[in-house]
Amino acid sequence: MIKMNSNEFDKLVKEDTGLKGNCNLCKESKHDVGKKTGYGVIIYKIGNAKNGWFATLSPKTGGNPKHDFTIQLMPFSHLTHFSQIENYPGMAENYGICFSKICSAMTKILMQNEDLKADTSNKDLSAPIATYGKSTTWNKKKEHLHIKIFQFRDNIGQPYTVDSSFGRKKTFKDKDEEFVKMNPVKKVMLGKKRFEQLAKELVSLLKD
Numbered sequence: 001m002i003k004m005n006s007n008e009f010d011k012l013v014k015e016d017t018g019l020k021g022n023c024n025l026c027k028e029s030k031h032d033v034g035k036k037t038g039y040g041v042i043i044y045k046i047g048n049a050k051n052g053w054f055a056t057l058s059p060k061t062g063g064n065p066k067h068d069f070t071i072q073l074m075p076f077s078h079l080t081h082f083s084q085i086e087n088y089p090g091m092a093e094n095y096g097i098c099f100s101k102i103c104s105a106m107t108k109i110l111m112q113n114e115d116l117k118a119d120t121s122n123k124d125l126s127a128p129i130a131t132y133g134k135s136t137t138w139n140k141k142k143e144h145l146h147i148k149i150f151q152f153r154d155n156i157g158q159p160y161t162v163d164s165s166f167g168r169k170k171t172f173k174d175k176d177e178e179f180v181k182m183n184p185v186k187k188v189m190l191g192k193k194r195f196e197q198l199a200k201e202l203v204s205l206l207k208d
């Protein structure tokens with residue numbers, strides 16, 4: 001048996017996850033599929049208020065605004081930690097369905113728009129999809145869970161700290177500090193027309 005401070009873990013999983021008036025993501029969750037939320041557009045919903053997830057198309061990308069786009073996946077309720085998910089029956093299952101459906105829809109759109117291949121020795125013809133999310137109990141950074149799904153290429157496709165290729169990057173020294181170089185990433189808006197077209201396409205692909 002692992003000895004642990006189970007009291008603290010119980011406190012964490014039993015946290016009140018009811019809608020918070022001051023949380024943007026709680027507010028977004030109330031909109032219907034296809035509707036603008038004030039930030040993005042809701043493209044998919046699954047499950048109920050207690051075990052469900054919703055996904056939005058973000059109006060901005062850190063990649064190429066002509067080809068790239070980011071989708072954000074969130075629970076309806078105000079969960080703040082990944083470890084809370086299994087406490088709600090059906091929530092893990094709904095996450096899996098939502099995540100895989102979004103990845104499929106994203107891949108279909110990329111392949112169709114850029115003629116990408118299922119298996120290729122040409123990096124430019126590949127369909128690279130990555131996901132990123134984090135959670136903490138540090139109250140300064142505790143926020144409504146959200147997971148990003150995006151194309152891992154160009155400046156967004158640089159090795160990340162968890163990749164062994166990050167550890168192999170050339171290191172430089174500034175006084176006593178070591179550092180590695182990375183290309184800067186700037187988020188840009190998608191064109192209005194492309195954003196609306198993409199949202200429509202995603203809603204329709206995710207219906208099936």
Ligand SMILES: [Zn+2]
Pocket residue numbers: 019020023024025026027077078079144
């Ligand atoms: Zn919230």
